[in-house]
Each structure stands twice: as structure tokens, then as C-alpha cells.
Amino acid sequence: MEIISEKLVSTYNIITRRWSIHILYELLDSPKKFKEIYREISGISEMMLARRLEDLQKERLITKHFTSNEAYAMYVLTEKGKTLSSFIPNLIEWSYTHFLITGDEHTTNKEDRRDGTAF
Structure with a gap:
């Protein structure tokens, strides 16, 4: 039972960080550019969005893909992130x-x- 509670607490800590659920929700349907996510989430600063995107990448819930001409990056759910769908x-x-x-x-x-x- 101890292992289950540790995993549950870890999961809770990841998804309850301010703005994390909002960001993951925005990526459920399709990959999005930074500015698209920023426009959809009322009240988040660009700096906080950048931090949360980094956090979610470290947790392997999202990944950042560059377009073929590398003009901009797209954020997309990983397979692990898609399990939250x-x-x-x-x-x-x-x-x-x-x-x-x-x-x-x-x-x-x-x-x-x-x-x-x-x-």
C-alpha cells in the first residue's frame, strides 16, 4: 500500500501544480504553439507558461517538436500524457x-x- 500512496502523491503533485491541468487540457485535442496555449489560458504569464511547459516536459507528459523549417515549436502530449485524456x-x-x-x-x-x- 505504501508504494501506491507514494505514486498517488507524486501524480497529485505533478498535475496540481498551478496551470498544469490547464495546459494539459489545451493539448488534449491537438498540438499547439506556445502563443496558442498562452492565448487560451486566461491569467497565466508567459514566464509561468514557459516554466510549466518545462516541468511537464521533465515529467514526460508533453514534448516539444519543431516544425520542418524550425520557425516555431509545437507542444504535444506524449504517450504518457495521452493517458490523461x-x-x-x-x-x-x-x-x-x-x-x-x-x-x-x-x-x-x-x-x-x-x-x-x-x-
């Missing part, structure tokens, strides 16, 4: 089902608040 949408769906986000405050949905369940 069902997890990420399910996590997003779960969060929309169970949480309402108002401003910086996270609250559970009305049914959960009424029955006393808190997340």
Missing part, C-alpha cells in the same frame, strides 16, 4: 457538477450544502 475531462466534469466558483471562493453546489456534505 479521459481523466482530465472527467475531473473537469466532476468539478462542474460539485462546485460553484464565485470570485476566489469555492463553494459546493446547492444540494451538497443542504445535506451538510462539504468537500
Whole structure:
């Protein structure tokens, strides 16, 4: 059981780094250029995006491919990263089902608040 919990904690630490899920989500459908990812993720700075892309490359979840003329790089999910393709949408769906986000405050949905369940 110890090995499972270590792996779970490692996985959690990777995907819960600020912006990581956002970036992985953006790459689910197709490879994207840095600027394309940047435009799609509201609130991230270019410096933070560059750091997270490096982190995700180190974890072998994404890779950077250069075009044939090397004018720009494309970021793409690796085979390991593609294994998250069902997890990420399910996590997003779960969060929309169970949480309402108002401003910086996270609250559970009305049914959960009424029955006393808190997340």
C-alpha cells in the first residue's frame, strides 16, 4: 500500500501544480504553439507558461517538436500524457457538477450544502 500512496502523491503533485491541468487540457485535442496555449489560458504569464511547459516536459507528459523549417515549436502530449485524456475531462466534469466558483471562493453546489456534505 505504501508504494501506491507514494505514486498517488507524486501524480497529485505533478498535475496540481498551478496551470498544469490547464495546459494539459489545451493539448488534449491537438498540438499547439506556445502563443496558442498562452492565448487560451486566461491569467497565466508567459514566464509561468514557459516554466510549466518545462516541468511537464521533465515529467514526460508533453514534448516539444519543431516544425520542418524550425520557425516555431509545437507542444504535444506524449504517450504518457495521452493517458490523461479521459481523466482530465472527467475531473473537469466532476468539478462542474460539485462546485460553484464565485470570485476566489469555492463553494459546493446547492444540494451538497443542504445535506451538510462539504468537500
